[in-house]
Amino acid sequence: MAAQETAVKAGTTAPLVTLQERDFRFARRMSRMPVSAIRELLKVTEHPEIISFAGGLPAPELFPVDAIAQAHAQVFAEEAAAALQYSTTEGCRSLREWIAARMQTQGVATSTDNVMITTGSQQGIDLASKIFLEPGDTVVVENPCYLAAIQTFSGYEASFIPIDSDDKGMRVDELEEVLRHSRPKLIYVVSDFSNPKGTTLSYARRLKLIELSTRYCIPILEDNPYGELRYEGQGPPSLGALDTEGLVIQLGSFSKTLSPGMRLGWLIASEEVFHNAVIAKQAADLHTSTVQQRAAARMLQTFDYDGHIQRLCKVYGERCQAMRSAIEQYFPQDVKATRPEGGLFIWVELPERISADELFIDAVAEHVAFVPGTSFFACEPRQNFMRLNFSNQTPEKIEEGIKRIGSVLRRRFA
Numbered sequence: 291m292a293a294q295e296t297a298v299k300a301g302t303t304a305p306l307v308t309l310q311e312r313d314f315r316f317a318r319r320m321s322r323m324p325v326s327a328i329r330e331l332l333k334v335t336e337h338p339e340i341i342s343f344a345g346g347l348p349a350p351e352l353f354p355v356d357a358i359a360q361a362h363a364q365v366f367a368e369e370a371a372a373a374l375q376y377s378t379t380e381g382c383r384s385l386r387e388w389i390a391a392r393m394q395t396q397g398v399a400t401s402t403d404n405v406m407i408t409t410g411s412q413q414g415i416d417l418a419s420k421i422f423l424e425p426g427d428t429v430v431v432e433n434p435c436y437l438a439a440i441q442t443f444s445g446y447e448a449s450f451i452p453i454d455s456d457d458k459g460m461r462v463d464e465l466e467e468v469l470r471h472s473r474p475k476l477i478y479v480v481s482d483f484s485n486p487k488g489t490t491l492s493y494a495r496r497l498k499l500i501e502l503s504t505r506y507c508i509p510i511l512e513d514n515p516y517g518e519l520r521y522e523g524q525g526p527p528s529l530g531a532l533d534t535e536g537l538v539i540q541l542g543s544f545s546k547t548l549s550p551g552m553r554l555g556w557l558i559a560s561e562e563v564f565h566n567a568v569i570a571k572q573a574a575d576l577h578t579s580t581v582q583q584r585a586a587a588r589m590l591q592t593f594d595y596d597g598h599i600q601r602l603c604k605v606y607g608e609r610c611q612a613m614r615s616a617i618e619q620y621f622p623q624d625v626k627a628t629r630p631e632g633g634l635f636i637w638v639e640l641p642e643r644i645s646a647d648e649l650f651i652d653a654v655a656e657h658v659a660f661v662p663g664t665s666f667f668a669c670e671p672r673q674n675f676m677r678l679n680f681s682n683q684t685p686e687k688i689e690e691g692i693k694r695i696g697s698v699l700r701r702r703f704a
């Protein structure tokens with residue numbers, strides 16, 4: 291309801307509207323941004339008795355706490371003034387150097403000058419949106435897609451071209467058809483162990499995607515926060531490594547390898563895109579926390595990052611396997627689940643008549659939680675899917691939780 295203006299007596303500072311009558315005129319974009327179902331769900335699942343497969347949380351017991359604490363202590367002992375001062379938008383040079391060197395070993399032809407530190411890879415999604423998207427532009431997304439990317443693109447008033455995916459990732463053949471008659475501004479893809487499905491874009495599809503991006507001159511936003519977390523098999527090269535035309539913008543993150551609380555990610559792009567991204571970041575937050583950047587840079591000089599990743603992969607690989615086995619054992623036969631080789635998620639397809647939203651309510655009553663798949667669809671929500679996270683529970687809890695969901699499912703199937 292529109293606010294009613296109240297009379298203002300001459301010479302007084304009485305407000306034009308009373309508090310009760312206040313009606314903020316929020317920007318149109320806010321009504322387009324879906325509320326994160328996951329954030330809302332996490333509130334329900336905070337209860338200690340609940341076995342939660344809902345959040346995308348890394349295991350806190352695997353955070354390298356001592357190394358992070360020691361690095362912070364060194365920063366404060368030896369470079370406190372610089373760490374507490376404003377700094378450059380591009381980020382701490384030594385951290386950018388470390389990232390550039392690591393990406394080079396993975397076949398990405400980048401230099402330190404093309405690496406920008408971001409406040410998590412989430413900020414990279416936001417910056418790419420800010421520099422490319424105008425209201426009404428379209429973005430190609432996988433269907434289903436990472437929810438907070440849908441939120442971000444919606445915030446820039448973009449529309450979606452959802453492309454279905456299968457066990458080999460996005461159906462690039464379908465995209466080829468679409469590109470014959472539409473001109474999206476951006477192609478967004480989580481190439482390794484996607485969120486929510488856990489699937490990986492195959493090598494052949496990567497090559498095809500790069501070819502399409504080049505032919506139609508459409509930048510690819512490759513979001514890859516899970517790439518280091520591979521538990522089996524050999525991964526194909528990243529899109530960034532296959533790109534020779536500077537059309538891929540790569541996003542990376544320390545959230546799943548070191549700690550999400552540090553809020554450290556990166557964006558790698560060719561010169562023109564990079565330049566615009568720096569301007570966009572200046573307007574967003576000037577720069578990412580200098581203290582965190584310097585602590586990470588210090589730590590990575592001596593920390594056995596590869597050894598740490600191996601430990602993560604061992605534990606998460608066991609949890610992934612525990613969840614797969616439990617699904618086979620406790621879920622009805624006609625339930626399908628993805629078989630991820632890494633990452634944090636398994637995506638489950640239920641028969642069409644089963645609503646995961648309704649199942650969620652029954653599951654919480656049994657003290658177990660997951661994310662109903664509905665909100666991962668950019669356009670037409672589908673009810674019969676659920677996302678299960680396996681990184682944040684022990685194998686024993688995973689078995690117990692899946693058993694409980696299984697019994698809820700069997701009741702629904704009966």
Ligand SMILES: Cc1ncc(COP(=O)(O)O)c(C=O)c1O
Nearest residue numbers: 346410411412436485543545555
């Ligand atoms: C696909 C994807 N991109 C980006 C992010 C955000 O990560 P960060 O903590 O680096 O901002 C997430 C977090 O779960 C994610 O799943």
